[in-house]
Amino acid sequence: MRLRPATIEDARLLFDWRNDPVTRAMSVRRDPVAWEDHLAWLEASLGSPLRRILIAEDGVPLGTVRLDRDIRTEVSITLAPAARGHGRAAPILRLATEGRGPFVARIRPDNAASRRAFEAAGFAFTHHADGMDWFLKP
Numbered sequence: 001m002r003l004r005p006a007t008i009e010d011a012r013l014l015f016d017w018r019n020d021p022v023t024r025a026m027s028v029r030r031d032p033v034a035w036e037d038h039l040a041w042l043e044a045s046l047g048s049p050l051r052r053i054l055i056a057e058d059g060v061p062l063g064t065v066r067l068d069r070d071i072r073t074e075v076s077i078t079l080a081p082a083a084r085g086h087g088r089a090a091p092i093l094r095l096a097t098e099g100r101g102p103f104v105a106r107i108r109p110d111n112a113a114s115r116r117a118f119e120a121a122g123f124a125f126t127h128h129a130d131g132m133d134w135f136l137k138p
């Protein structure tokens, strides 16, 4: 398994994962995204020094990790629907956050799989705010 930076060629893949109903239900922003808005977002994101979008792959694309740099870097993950349910998120998160930090993550309290994956990758719960659970990896 490896992580590589996303490119504009990944637009369709990222769009499909973002608009998948389970992803939407678990996202901070739950509304569906239009293709044009997604393309504009991806182009801006790829050009931003504050954001990294990575693709995890293992022969096939497994999912994506987004790193948003602020005082601490916020991490979010979406697996391809076909890659879910096999414990793949934890090693991807470990690889994406190896040797750097601190990192934070926001997880919906009902997202047990995500919580377990982030904890297995070294994140610990810090507090609840605005309907989300916050986690920190120092």
Ligand SMILES: CC(C)(COP(=O)(O)OP(=O)(O)OC[C@H]1O[C@@H](n2cnc3c(N)ncnc32)[C@H](O)[C@@H]1OP(=O)(O)O)[C@@H](O)C(=O)NCCC(=O)NCCS
Binding pocket: 022, 023, 026, 027, 076, 077, 078, 079, 080, 083, 084, 085, 086, 087, 088, 089, 090, 106, 107, 108, 111, 112, 113, 114, 116, 117
């Ligand atoms: C959340 C997500 C990243 C988890 O990926 P995953 O690695 O496939 O997760 P798994 O289904 O293998 O579950 C991870 C762990 O949680 C456990 N788990 C899953 N559902 C659970 C539940 N309802 N209650 C308790 N534990 C649960 C699994 O048993 C597994 O534990 P283990 O590793 O100790 O065996 C993936 O489902 C996804 O991309 N979801 C849509 C987008 C999303 O929710 N992103 C995260 C936003 S914060």
